[in-house]
Amino acid sequence: MKKLFFFIYIAIFVFVVAVACKKNILNPNDPVTISMWHNYGGIMQNSMDELIEEFNSGLGKEKGIIVNVDLVESSANIQKNIMATLNKEVGSLPFPNITTCYPNTAISLKNSDVLVDLKEYFNDSDLDEYVKSYIDEGIIDDGLYVFPVAKSTEVLFLNKTLFDRFIASANITEYDLSTFEGLNVLAAQYYAWTDSLTEGVTNDGKAFYMPDSIFNVMQVGMAQYNDSIFVDEQINDESENYKYIYDTLFDAYDLGYISSYAGYSSDLQKTGDLIASIGSTAGILYYGDTITYKNNTKESVDYEIYPYPVFNNSAKVAIQRGNGMSVIKSDLKHEYASAEFLKWFTRKENNIRFVIETGYFPVKKDSYDSLIDDSLILNSENENIIKLQEVAISMNREYSFYIPPVFDSFDSLSRNFKNDFYLALE
Amino acid sequence: MKKINGILKIRRTLQFRLFLLIVSFSFSIFLVILIVLFSTQSLDLKSKNLSSSLENDFSHVESKIKYDMDYYSIKSRKLAEDLETKIENYFDKKSINVSELPNSGDEIENILFELYDTLNLNLELSTASGTFVVLNSSVNYNASTDDRYRAGMCLSSIASGNSSLINGDIRYLIGPTDVARSNGITILPQWELEFDITNGSFYETPHDMYDETNDKDFYWSEKIIIPDSSDEFIFCSVPMSSSDNFFLGCAGFMINSNLFKYSYSVSNDEINDLFLCLSPYNSDKIDIIEGMSAGNYSVLANIPEDLTYIKKYNGFDEYGCNEKRYLAIADDFELYNDTSVYKDVYKWKLILSTDKSNIESIIQEQNMILIITIIPILMAFIASSYLLSKKYLKPVKRALNIIKTDGDYDKDKTNILEIDDLMEFLAEKDRHKEIVIPNSNISTSKRFGDFLKDINTLSKAERAVFDLYAAGHTAKEIEKILFLSANTIKTHNKRIYMKLGVSSYKELMVYLQIMRENNYISYK
Numbered sequence: 036m037k038k039l040f041f042f043i044y045i046a047i048f049v050f051v052v053a054v055a056c057k058k059n060i061l062n063p064n065d066p067v068t069i070s071m072w073h074n075y076g077g078i079m080q081n082s083m084d085e086l087i088e089e090f091n092s093g094l095g096k097e098k099g100i101i102v103n104v105d106l107v108e109s110s111a112n113i114q115k116n117i118m119a120t121l122n123k124e125v126g127s128l129p130f131p132n133i134t135t136c137y138p139n140t141a142i143s144l145k146n147s148d149v150l151v152d153l154k155e156y157f158n159d160s161d162l163d164e165y166v167k168s169y170i171d172e173g174i175i176d177d178g179l180y181v182f183p184v185a186k187s188t189e190v191l192f193l194n195k196t197l198f199d200r201f202i203a204s205a206n207i208t209e210y211d212l213s214t215f216e217g218l219n220v221l222a223a224q225y226y227a228w229t230d231s232l233t234e235g236v237t238n239d240g241k242a243f244y245m246p247d248s249i250f251n252v253m254q255v256g257m258a259q260y261n262d263s264i265f266v267d268e269q270i271n272d273e274s275e276n277y278k279y280i281y282d283t284l285f286d287a288y289d290l291g292y293i294s295s296y297a298g299y300s301s302d303l304q305k306t307g308d309l310i311a312s313i314g315s316t317a318g319i320l321y322y323g324d325t326i327t328y329k330n331n332t333k334e335s336v337d338y339e340i341y342p343y344p345v346f347n348n349s350a351k352v353a354i355q356r357g358n359g360m361s362v363i364k365s366d367l368k369h370e371y372a373s374a375e376f377l378k379w380f381t382r383k384e385n386n387i388r389f390v391i392e393t394g395y396f397p398v399k400k401d402s403y404d405s406l407i408d409d410s411l412i413l414n415s416e417n418e419n420i421i422k423l424q425e426v427a428i429s430m431n432r433e434y435s436f437y438i439p440p441v442f443d444s445f446d447s448l449s450r451n452f453k454n455d456f457y458l459a460l461e
Numbered sequence: 462m463k464k465i466n467g468i469l470k471i472r473r474t475l476q477f478r479l480f481l482l483i484v485s486f487s488f489s490i491f492l493v494i495l496i497v498l499f500s501t502q503s504l505d506l507k508s509k510n511l512s513s514s515l516e517n518d519f520s521h522v523e524s525k526i527k528y529d530m531d532y533y534s535i536k537s538r539k540l541a542e543d544l545e546t547k548i549e550n551y552f553d554k555k556s557i558n559v560s561e562l563p564n565s566g567d568e569i570e571n572i573l574f575e576l577y578d579t580l581n582l583n584l585e586l587s588t589a590s591g592t593f594v595v596l597n598s599s600v601n602y603n604a605s606t607d608d609r610y611r612a613g614m615c616l617s618s619i620a621s622g623n624s625s626l627i628n629g630d631i632r633y634l635i636g637p638t639d640v641a642r643s644n645g646i647t648i649l650p651q652w653e654l655e656f657d658i659t660n661g662s663f664y665e666t667p668h669d670m671y672d673e674t675n676d677k678d679f680y681w682s683e684k685i686i687i688p689d690s691s692d693e694f695i696f697c698s699v700p701m702s703s704s705d706n707f708f709l710g711c712a713g714f715m716i717n718s719n720l721f722k723y724s725y726s727v728s729n730d731e732i733n734d735l736f737l738c739l740s741p742y743n744s745d746k747i748d749i750i751e752g753m754s755a756g757n758y759s760v761l762a763n764i765p766e767d768l769t770y771i772k773k774y775n776g777f778d779e780y781g782c783n784e785k786r787y788l789a790i791a792d793d794f795e796l797y798n799d800t801s802v803y804k805d806v807y808k809w810k811l812i813l814s815t816d817k818s819n820i821e822s823i824i825q826e827q828n829m830i831l832i833i834t835i836i837p838i839l840m841a842f843i844a845s846s847y848l849l850s851k852k853y854l855k856p857v858k859r860a861l862n863i864i865k866t867d868g869d870y871d872k873d874k875t876n877i878l879e880i881d882d883l884m885e886f887l888a889e890k891d892r893h894k895e896i897v898i899p900n901s902n903i904s905t906s907k908r909f910g911d912f913l914k915d916i917n918t919l920s921k922a923e924r925a926v927f928d929l930y931a932a933g934h935t936a937k938e939i940e941k942i943l944f945l946s947a948n949t950i951k952t953h954n955k956r957i958y959m960k961l962g963v964s965s966y967k968e969l970m971v972y973l974q975i976m977r978e979n980n981y982i983s984y985k
Contacts, residue, residue, distance in 0.1 A: 076719075077632070104723075107719075296642065298648075299647055305638065330600055
């Protein structure tokens with residue numbers, strides 16, 4: 036018995052020493068530099084740069100951490116760079132300490148034992164502060180490998196100026212923007228109206244709206260009917276719900292009511308070639324306050340933002356999007372420092388500042404309340420972002436969120452569906 | 462201090478003199494070392510160190526920027542040549558004179574379709590932030606009196622940093638949307654259909670120069686901010702012309718502020734808050750706001766709009782903007798080669814700078830450290846001098862004390878030859894003095910009786926020494942007689958005193974005197 040107590044005592048002692056050592060890993064007189072790759076470039080880059088500088092000169096200086104951004108690219112190219120490094124391709128860069136990462140990329144990294152399980156640095160009460168579904172999205176085999184820093188969903192962006200002009204001209208008094216069926220009705224009316232504007236030319240009406248990802252609509256639509264688009268990692272195309280959703284969309288596409296443009300719907304919005312878009316909230320900055328016509332004349336426009344549409348008689352479900360940040364295995368010092376940065380970056384005050392400048396959603400539960408209760412939402416200089424955050428908060432309360440599953444063939448299934456869909460339209 | 466002959470004089474002790482000697486000697490050595498170190502520049506002044514360090518950083522980044530800018534200049538020229546050929550070919554195919562370009566608003570989109578691949582490929586294969594072409598035409602060329610717009614196309618790379626991919630994400634900044642949509646390229650939030658040529662000199666300056674000289678030199682514009690965004694670019698713009706010298710427009714590469722910041726930020730171990738600027742300048746004034754800057758975010762948020770040269774300061778160039786002062790390393794930056802028409806017209810400066818107070822506080826800090834380091838050294842010198850002098854004189858003082866107090870010369874040895882010899886000499890001298898016997902009947906005292914009895918307890922060797930003392934010999938003589946060393950004699954003495962119960966040589970002599978007087982000793 037005495038021996039047992041002795042060993043327990045030793046174990047506790049070692050644990051306490053280990054924890055104490057972990058806490059004292061960093062030395063402000065000999066700071067550790069952590070490298071980062073992220074995809075918050077372009078118009079968001081200043082916001083990100085400013086936050087990183089603030090960290091480096093504040094908590095980072097205090098603890099002995101310097102964050103250095105080595106690479107800023109689109110999320111797709113970041114994933115390409117990561118895979119190039121993982122596969123040791125010629126010319127690939129060395130891994131950074133932290134990188135933005137999608138869950139499906141994280142699986143490959145985790146399977147190659149390259150990623151840090153962030154549960155080693157965040158205990159249960161730390162993680163409780165975050166929106167649960169955001170944390171769940173980054174869990175692979177019980178470990179937390181993709182840490183949420185900024186999330187997004189999809190919403191309906193409506194060019195209110197052009198829409199009001201249309202419904203006034205077409206004498207439309209009732210309409211429904213909350214359902215796909217309602218949108219299709221409006222789309223048919225818009226097509227007919229625009230067709231009528233070109234005298235002597237028929238069937239040249241314009242598309243009314245467009246979702247950026249048809250596959251996302253399919254996934255979310257099925258989730259709205261409490262069904263799953265995947266069965267055994269294959270498309271569940273035998274489901275009645277699937278057929279209904281598919282037909283509802285396909286018919287509208289086929290008739291030209293929905294645009295089949297290969298790029299982002301915001302591109303078409305810029306020239307007034309589309310009235311409504313269903314796209315990521317992270318694209319809010321692409322919606323300006325003017326549109327430009329082909330003769331280079333401009334018109335000031337207002338946008339309205341609406342919650343993600345639902346299919347008739349279905350539940351309010353929207354997709355949960357946005358990548359997170361993963362920490363690459365290196366040494367205790369760098370891993371610990373990386374975790375400290377993630378904690379700081381997702382602190383309510385810092386996270387809120389980032390989201391009101393970029394249009395992303397905050398990741399902590401109390402941040403949503405603060406956006407409204409503390410009127411922080413009004414701190415944004417962008418009217419559209421204020422509108423977006425208001426919608427985000429209401430969706431956060433009323434919607435449940437669908438997280439796309441992660442498996443190896445997901446990307447190819449998505450790609451093939453899209454190709455087949457558009458091919459069928461030709 | 463003491464009055465001697467009525468004059469107040471400072472009487473220095475031997476120890477104080479020795480202390481002064483050691484202190485002076487130590488300070489002299491220290492001073493000599495410092496002089497040698499300074500004169501051989503082994504111990505550089507801090508500001509000189511800082512300016513050298515910054516010069517190294519500056520030189521390194523300067524050559525890097527020069528290489529890159531020369532590269533972009535050459536590539537811009539090549540790009541413009543390729544594009545002007547394509548434009549001319551387009552008009553040839555259409556059997557339209559290329560001089561009709563300004564009136565060919567309807568053809569612009571088709572022309573730009575033709576030019577897209579060249580622009581895109583050039584951007585993909587470079588590390589520049591963008592490529593552009595501005596045509597001497599507009600969709601509204603004849604329709605409006607507003608002459609500020611020109612048709613064209615601008616592709617922008619959103620990548621910053623050291624991507625291993627050569628085709629970092631390319632976005633569409635300016636141009637007809639149909640070109641972007643057909644090529645599957647995302648249109649940026651700050652997209653415009655045409656260039657506003659009043660927003661910078663990237664078009665007018667090369668256009669005017671071409672009209673004047675027919676010269677197709679590249680021209681680097683000042684910093685241009687894209688409207689409704691925080692994007693900042695400098696353009697390397699090359700005029701395009703047809704084979705019969707009709708001005709077709711301009712084309713080239715662009716560098717944005719993020720690329721400049723990521724590529725050329727300088728960090729120095731000792732000096733914080735550095736910023737690097739490549740800016741146009743005139744006379745002594747550098748237009749910081751018109752150029753590109755690199756540095757950390759908080760520094761860039763507060764850099765001055767311009768800097769005016771003031772003077773040289775401790776190896777640095779001192780610049781000022783209003784009341785603020787900056788210390789910098791700066792150099793003329795040759796953006797143009799010797800034959801360029803712009804060479805003497807548009808001058809650029811590269812400057813690596815920080816707030817003057819940053820450098821001064823480093824120097825002050827170093828001076829404080831120097832002072833803080835020197836003071837303990839000096840204190841240590843003084844303390845060790847004091848201790849050394851004290852320790853050195855301790856035996857001397859002890860000896861003097863014994864003499865003063867008429868102590869036992871034999872008992873307290875200092876192990877210093879000269880002092881112990883002196884002590885022995887005095888002891889001997891003392892021994893030869895007449896011993897005055899107190900007028901008491903000591904010869905019959907019990908004590909004397911014990912003394913006599915105790916003589917028999919002496920060893921053979923001790924008795925030999927005792928007898929010689931009794932015979933009136935000195936310690937030195939006894940050494941020679943008995944062939945013994947001084948230490949051996951001293952040892953025998955100690956034992957003799959102990960056994961006979963006497964406390965000193967003097968007391969022994971007294972007893973021997975009594976023995977003689979009472980005929981206890983017979984001289985042999």
